[in-house]
Amino acid sequence: AQTVTQSQPEMSVQEAETVTLSCTYDTSESDYYLFWYKQPPSRQMILVIRQEAYKQQNATENRFSVNFQKAAKSFSLKISDSQLGDAAMYFCAYRSAHSGNTPLVFGKGTRLSVIA
């Protein structure tokens, strides 16, 4: 079974600075999808960024980018120019591409605080 590990339960960053959240995963599959989700306090969980394993190019969405290292099974999220609104729980997630009926596998999450 696949597992996702987020080794940083909590992180903090100064406003306008850059922070990197770590995620590693364990799988024997070669084709899969990786996601970062954000859950602000008392608000809905939303997708931040998505990466297809077959793509070598790292995904980027505005201030959010990933460092996808397939051989190392690592998928870190970099947040540039951090803003107060970035404070949230961040979850890394994995989905197999080999079965149409595979739910997302989530890590335990990283709580990010942004200091003004």
Add this chain to the structure above:
Amino acid sequence: EADIYQTPRYLVIGTGKKITLECSQTMGHDKMYWYQQDPGMELHLIHYSYGVNSTEKGDLSSESTVSRIRTEHFPLTLESARPSHTSQYLCASSETKLRAEAFFGQGTRLTVV
């Protein structure tokens, strides 16, 4: 804003009561999920469905049950609530495509006293 809704947002109920947490989505998604979120914020999959009349149990053993009679509706029922059921419950849905993101509801915070 995702078109997936959970009601109620907050519920305080006595031990032994039967409760149903509602989840509806207007996006026509075949896949729907229920997650239990513990106080440490970890997500545990308790039920999922890949279409009408299809339901499966997730990784976390749960005393709850679900039904999927209509595509847009995926209610979760506890026949007899206990204090151990106190938690945040999140509903989600997604398209069938593997690369599709999951959309989450705002959650129901359940307290059993």
